[in-house]
Amino acid sequence: MLRLQVLKETFFGLNAAQQQLVIGTAAAAGGILAYIVHQRRHVKSIPLGEGWWGTEEKPLIEDDKIYPFHVQTSDKEIEDLHERIDRTRYTDPLEDSGFHYGFSSTYLKKVVSYWRHEFDWKSQVVVLNKYPHFKTKIEGLDVHFIHVRPPHRENQKVLPLMLVHGWPGSFYEFYRILPLLTENQDGVVFEVICPSIPGYGFSEAPHKQGFDSLAAARVFLTLMERLGFSQFYLQGGDWGSLITTNMAQMKPQCVKGLHLNMFSSSTGFKVLLSLMIGPYLPFLVGFSREDVHRLFPFFEKNVWDILRETGYLHIQATKPDTAGCGVNDSPVGLAAYILEKFSTWTDLGNRDLADGGLERKFSLDDLLTNVMIYWTTGSIVSSMRFYKENLKSNPEKRPDAKTGIFVPTGLAAFPGEPMHCPKSWAQIRYRNIYSYTFMPRGGHFAAFEEPQLLASDLVQFVRKVEKFCRTSM
Known part of the structure; x- marks a missing residue:
């Protein structure tokens, strides 16, 4: 006064x-x-754009029918796999090297022995067909997806949800979380759509250059529209995080909520300042104690580990076809290349273990099923090309990097994720964060590793959004 x-x-x-x-x-x-x-x-958006990725000339009217699809195999396919496995050459590992040099060949022999003599691909095909599979033609490509509806109950509100995988995962990552999402939890139940990114698994690979996350986002928006959904929720990690974020930027009016288990922010003065001040006065830059624990010392916990673990990214972002021809021809090479990521990205500490800690979170049946999706479809090279297409130019100059995300957003920060992003950083890009959760355990493959934790966080986020929507009507 x-x-x-x-x-x-x-x-x-x-x-x-x-x-x-x-x-x-x-x-x-x-x-x-x-x-x-x-x-x-003001809710900004980015242009939808357009594309055509098929081999044939673009028709005046594209076939928009949806066809049932079933995963199949044959004795010939399995015999070819076994013959290639039997011809594998191994290199002895260095003493006490664990997984620091990559996938230990000592443990690899054990995995391959199980694959060759005990793994039953025909039984796993039955597991894959547990849920309804479909394909539809979008922008010249056969796009594969599974569509899982909840059990019918009277007066039950069902919310559409799309789950999007990344590399080197697949739609199969979500098989453990699907039952949790399609059963009523605290009044929330979902109708779930899990597509395969074009070039991954059973989705046709693009035949032309330029298919990036923006193209994938546009394809998946078309898919949701074709399925009759005008509004829906999205969830993603890895490439799925970027694709779903792009979907929210292209058509924010259609996305009721965006939930991510991997996220990042643009660099800038605020980030640089917080790195300088954060270890000493974290409250001044919006850091919590947990942020400080996960971030610092920054170079040791983040920069050096990112440098150690992103060799694959540089290869795939520059010459994917060169590296890809080897792992596309050798099933054991493919398994080592893929499964090493399921070891390290789950917990960087797994590099110290002789077995890479793989069976702490996953069964060999589940891991090899994911490998077989890549092997039987021959999709490893086209999946690797996705890095090239997204990193041909400076990502910071793309339209999506310059546009904020204004839809309600839920962020789940898992401690095993190779790079931590504090809420104060995430807010630079995601302008409407409803929830930010420090998850107690788990890493990069959240739905595969910790389905219950991820499902619970997603449900709580959606409850907040739905409550807001009801009260604001």
């Missing part, structure tokens, strides 16, 4: 011209502030 009285006395002590100058300056400042607030609240 004393300050207000001083300001009043100062103002009325000015002459008329000075008072007008003060009023004008205040009005201008208020106008600028109002404009900034309006711009932040």
Whole structure:
């Protein structure tokens, strides 16, 4: 009150011209502030664009029918696999090297022995066909997806949800979480669509250059529209995180909520300042104790580990076809290449273990089923090309990097994720965060590793969004 009285006395002590100058300056400042607030609240979007990735010429009207699809195998396919496995050459590992040099050949022999003599691919094909599979033609490509509806109950509100995988995963990552999402949890139940990214698994690979996350986002928006959904929820990790984020940027009016288990922010002064101040005065830059624990020392916990673990990215973002021809020809090479990621990205500490800690979170049947999806479809090279297409130019200059995300967003920060992103960083890009959860355990493959944890966080996020939607109507 004393300050207000001083300001009043100062103002009325000015002459008329000075008072007008003060009023004008205040009005201008208020106008600028109002404009900034309006711009932040204004939901921006990025262009949908267009594309055609098929071999044939684009027709005037594309076939929009949806066809049932079944995963199949044959004795010939299995015999070929076994013959190739039997001809494998191994290199002895260095002493006490664990997984620091990559997949240990000592443990690889054990995995391959199980694959050759005990793994039953025909039984796993039956497991894959547990849920209904479909294909539909979009932008010249046969796009594969599974569509799982919940059991019918009277007066039950069903929410459409798309789950999107990444590399080197597949739609199969979600098989453990699907029963949790399609059963009523706290009044929330989902109808789930899990597509395969074009070039992955049973989705046809693009035949032309340029198929990036923006193209995938547009294809999946078309898929949801074709299935009759005008509004829906999205969930993703790895490439699925970027694809679903792009979907929310392209058609924010269609995305009721976006839930991610991997996320990042653009770099800039705020991030640099928080790295300098964060270890000492975390509260000044919006860091929690858990953020400090996960981030610092920054170079040791993040930068050096990222450098150690992203060799594959540089190869795939530059010459995917060169590296890909080897793993596409050798099933054992493919298994080592893929499964090493399921070891390290689950927990970086697994590099110290002789078996890479693989069977702590996964069964060999589940791991090899994911490998077989890549092997039987011959999709490893086209999946690797997705890195090349997304990293041909500076990602920071893409339209999606310059556009905020304004849809309700839920973020699940798993401790085993190779790179931690604090909420204060995420807010630079994701402008409407409803929930940010420090998950107690789990890594990069959240739905595969910790389906119950991920499902619970997703449900709680959706409950918040649905409550807001009801009260705002």
